Amino acid sequence: MDLNFTDSENTFRRECRAWLEANVPREPLPSGDTKEGFALHLQWEHKLFDAGWAAVSWPKQYGGREATLFEWLIFEEEYYRVGAPSRVTQNGIFLLAPTLFEFGTDEQKERILRPMARGDVAWGQAWSEPNAGSDLASLTSTARRVEGGWRLSGQKTWSTRAVFCDMAYGLFRTDPEQARHRGLTYLMFPLHAEGITVRGVDRLDGDEGFAEIFLEDVFVPDADIIGGVNQGWKVAMATTSSERGLSLRSPGRFMATAARLIDLYHRYRDRSDPVLRDEVIQTWMDAQVYRWFTFQTVTRMMQGESIGPDSSMNKVFWSEMDVRTHETALAIIGDALELDEGSDGAVDGGQWMKGFQFALAGPIYAGTNEIQRNIIAERVLGLPRK
Amino acid sequence: MRFAFTDDQKMLRDTVREVLQRECAPEVVRAAWEGRPEGVRAVWDTLADTGVIGMTASEDAGGMAMSELDLVLPLEETGYAALPGPIVDTVAVGIPFLEAAGTDAQKERWLGPAVAGEARIVVSFEEQAVVAHAASADALIVQRGGAAFCVPVVEASVSPEQSVDRARELCRVAFEAGAQYRMRDDVDTAALFALGRERAALGTAAQLIGLSRRMLDMAVQYAKDREQFGKPIGAQQAIKHRLANALIEQEFARPTVYRAGWSMATSARDAGIDVSLAKIYAGQAARFVAKEALQVHGAIGYTIECDLHMWMKRAWALAAAHGDAAYHRERVGRHIL
Numbered sequence: 001m002d003l004n005f006t007d008s009e010n011t012f013r014r015e016c017r018a019w020l021e022a023n024v025p026r027e028p029l030p031s032g033d034t035k036e037g038f039a040l041h042l043q044w045e046h047k048l049f050d051a052g053w054a055a056v057s058w059p060k061q062y063g064g065r066e067a068t069l070f071e072w073l074i075f076e077e078e079y080y081r082v083g084a085p086s087r088v089t090q091n092g093i094f095l096l097a098p099t100l101f102e103f104g105t106d107e108q109k110e111r112i113l114r115p116m117a118r119g120d121v122a123w124g125q126a127w128s129e130p131n132a133g134s135d136l137a138s139l140t141s142t143a144r145r146v147e148g149g150w151r152l153s154g155q156k157t158w159s160t161r162a163v164f165c166d167m168a169y170g171l172f173r174t175d176p177e178q179a180r181h182r183g184l185t186y187l188m189f190p191l192h193a194e195g196i197t198v199r200g201v202d203r204l205d206g207d208e209g210f211a212e213i214f215l216e217d218v219f220v221p222d223a224d225i226i227g228g229v230n231q232g233w234k235v236a237m238a239t240t241s242s243e244r245g246l247s248l249r250s251p252g253r254f255m256a257t258a259a260r261l262i263d264l265y266h267r268y269r270d271r272s273d274p275v276l277r278d279e280v281i282q283t284w285m286d287a288q289v290y291r292w293f294t295f296q297t298v299t300r301m302m303q304g305e306s307i308g309p310d311s312s313m314n315k316v317f318w319s320e321m322d323v324r325t326h327e328t329a330l331a332i333i334g335d336a337l338e339l340d341e342g343s344d345g346a347v348d349g350g351q352w353m354k355g356f357q358f359a360l361a362g363p364i365y366a367g368t369n370e371i372q373r374n375i376i377a378e379r380v381l382g383l384p385r386k
Numbered sequence: 387m388r389f390a391f392t393d394d395q396k397m398l399r400d401t402v403r404e405v406l407q408r409e410c411a412p413e414v415v416r417a418a419w420e421g422r423p424e425g426v427r428a429v430w431d432t433l434a435d436t437g438v439i440g441m442t443a444s445e446d447a448g449g450m451a452m453s454e455l456d457l458v459l460p461l462e463e464t465g466y467a468a469l470p471g472p473i474v475d476t477v478a479v480g481i482p483f484l485e486a487a488g489t490d491a492q493k494e495r496w497l498g499p500a501v502a503g504e505a506r507i508v509v510s511f512e513e514q515a516v517v518a519h520a521a522s523a524d525a526l527i528v529q530r531g532g533a534a535f536c537v538p539v540v541e542a543s544v545s546p547e548q549s550v551d552r553a554r555e556l557c558r559v560a561f562e563a564g565a566q567y568r569m570r571d572d573v574d575t576a577a578l579f580a581l582g583r584e585r586a587a588l589g590t591a592a593q594l595i596g597l598s599r600r601m602l603d604m605a606v607q608y609a610k611d612r613e614q615f616g617k618p619i620g621a622q623q624a625i626k627h628r629l630a631n632a633l634i635e636q637e638f639a640r641p642t643v644y645r646a647g648w649s650m651a652t653s654a655r656d657a658g659i660d661v662s663l664a665k666i667y668a669g670q671a672a673r674f675v676a677k678e679a680l681q682v683h684g685a686i687g688y689t690i691e692c693d694l695h696m697w698m699k700r701a702w703a704l705a706a707a708h709g710d711a712a713y714h715r716e717r718v719g720r721h722i723l
């Protein structure tokens with residue numbers, strides 16, 4: 001065990017920090033879940049990619065730096081420490097890319113990864129359907145075989161930022177004779193093609209962050225299948241752990257939030273009672289604990305272990321920690337919490353209420369925490385399914 | 387950065403695990419509860435034979451000069467088995483203290499026997515009103531008025547108190563603080579006691595992780611075996627989610643303990659803060675797992691006949707020993723706020 005960073009890890013951190021401090025926009029960008037905010041975030045993504053920071057752990061040929069997982073975690077710590085913009089490329093870089101690295105063809109990787117990481121092509125995740133949320137395998141969208149490809153029909157929903165995106169990926173039923181997990185295929189499709197209607201849906205926090213996607217005979221070539229016809233479930237499940245686990249929510253984000261909370265506490269400490277003080281301490285400790293848990297996990301990964309259902313523990317921990325943290329912040333702010341973004345008296349520009357609302361989504365997206373607990377009980381503890 | 391134990395460290399853990407599995411079954415813990423500590427004595431002897439009891443002593447003293455990090459996994463196993471007795475006190479605190487601050491005569495008398503498993507050492511810190519395991523110890527290292535004394539138990543007055551965990555013999559200790567007991571005055575014993583407190587808290591945290599793991603194992607097994615409504619209770623989602631929550635608490639506490647072991651072993655900056663995190667999270671997890679495990683067991687868990695209670699009571703006692711959550715949280719608070 002050596003819990004010091006190595007010299008090269010420290011060098012890497014200094015490099016990240018120097019570049020980020022010199023380049024991160026001084027004024028925070030407007031929310032990436034709005035049209036103008038999204039466009040500004042993409043400009044930031046271009047800059048990040050051109051300097052080689054968009055996907056540090058990727059191979060060089062796709063614009064990465066071949067950083068180790070620990071270096072990636074360091075990058076994330078530095079990224080959130082300086083308050084850099086949220087990553088609107090996330091559903092591409094952190095969710096689709098791992099799938100492509102595992103199941104994609106060379107042609108697909110060549111064609112898709114660089115534009116994805118640069119934000120030239122923005123990707124949305126189109127997994128959920130109106131009647132297939134937690135029970136994803138009950139999905140009913142179909143892909144019909146035609147000359148040279150497939151015709152997609154059906155409806156997807158809750159697709160984050162898809163109103164602003166160019167492409168999406170999801171599962172389609174390619175074999176109507178087969179039920180549930182069988183007969184599904186993982187496909188990528190354009191969001192501006194004929195037969196597609198994308199309708200924005202306002203989220204709890206007021207941003208147009210969701211979209212419904214209606215597909216009517218949308219053509220997709222064979223080249224846009226990932227992992228083979230009727231292999232979709234296996235492909236989707238192999239990478240769900242990226243979503244639950246560290247790639248979506250690395251510790252750096254929560255360490256930065258804890259630091260901001262401590263700053264808030266100091267500014268309002270005359271209003272804070274001992275209970276709040278304890279909660280602030282708890283937040284800081286939870287972020288530390290998540291960090292050490294992650295370092296332990298990453299060491300296992302670097303030794304070649306696969307993490308599998310253990311990633312469900314991450315998901316429950318980070319999502320519930322994030323809610324508690326924001327609840328503490330709102331308790332410190334007191335009745336000023338209702339002053340929304342744009343109001344004069346809003347504390348820190350209203351970001352805590354906004355962050356609180358988004359934190360509340362954490363236990364829902366990326367597989368609800370009930371589903372994660374089922375997975376932990378059945379697949380880690382070995383309790384009977386029925 | 388590499389957050390994993392070495393093969394040697396894991397081998398030592400496996401050795402301890404095997405010894406305890408063989409020799410420290412729940413009946414042995416139960417016997418200690420009922421005032422029959424012979425079985426526990428025998429386990430102590432075996433652990434001494436494997437070198438575990440003397441592991442923190444220097445090689446000159448017949449030990450293995452092992453660090454706090456090396457201690458963590460073996461101590462976790464002693465928690466898993468709910469091994470009664472002053473193993474944290476003797477191995478993590480007492481032996482290193484004696485070696486650092488004992489006079490030649492004190493070392494002559496106690497160090498060799500302690501390493502060989504023939505003498506147990508218990509440390510009594512200034513602030514402790516009651517001391518666990520003093521009655522069955524052989525030597526006491528006592529902090530009084532800021533000074534350090536090494537007192538043979540036979541020359542002290544030790545009056546028993548009753549712990550909720552009957553296998554923890556609690557005692558009040560009194561003795562004539564004479565010069566013959568003084569430890570070396572050319573070493574900074576205050577600093578050694580401070581270090582001893584950290585080691586005691588760390589060792590206790592390691593045991594708490596082990597206690598959690600055992601209680602969770604018991605509860606998971608019970609949930610698979612016990613049937614109601616024609617199926618195992620573990621097939622019910624309410625039970626599943628309780629056990630999943632218990633696992634999460636436990637697994638997030640675990641790296642905090644390992645981290646604290648590393649920080650102490652390397653004298654890392656803020657090692658004390660890391661120990662506080664370890665103690666808080668390990669204590670919190672053990673108390674949480676205890677509660678969930680009891681609920682999963684139903685009424686049988688609410689009996690003295692069911693083994694679970696011995697683990698729960700140890701967990702309650704240890705979660706509060708060597709600094710409870712409030713104490714350690716305050717220390718963290720002073721550090722960060």
Ligand SMILES: Cc1cc2nc3c(=O)[nH]c(=O)nc-3n(C[C@H](O)[C@H](O)[C@H](O)COP(=O)(O)OP(=O)(O)OC[C@H]3O[C@@H](n4cnc5c(N)ncnc54)[C@H](O)[C@@H]3O)c2cc1C
Pocket residue numbers: 091124125126127128132133134135157158159160161361364365366367368369370371374
């Ligand atoms: C902010 C946000 C962003 C999202 N982004 C995307 C995206 O980009 N792309 C995408 O495809 N989807 C996205 N989603 C959708 C998300 O994946 C789903 O919300 C999620 O899978 C749950 O499905 P559902 O909403 O239909 O809830 P349901 O499945 O209907 O669940 C409702 C409630 O019932 C519980 N429940 C359901 N089944 C069980 C069970 N077996 N045991 C116990 N409890 C159960 C759930 O836990 C939940 O509490 C997003 C959601 C949010 C909130």
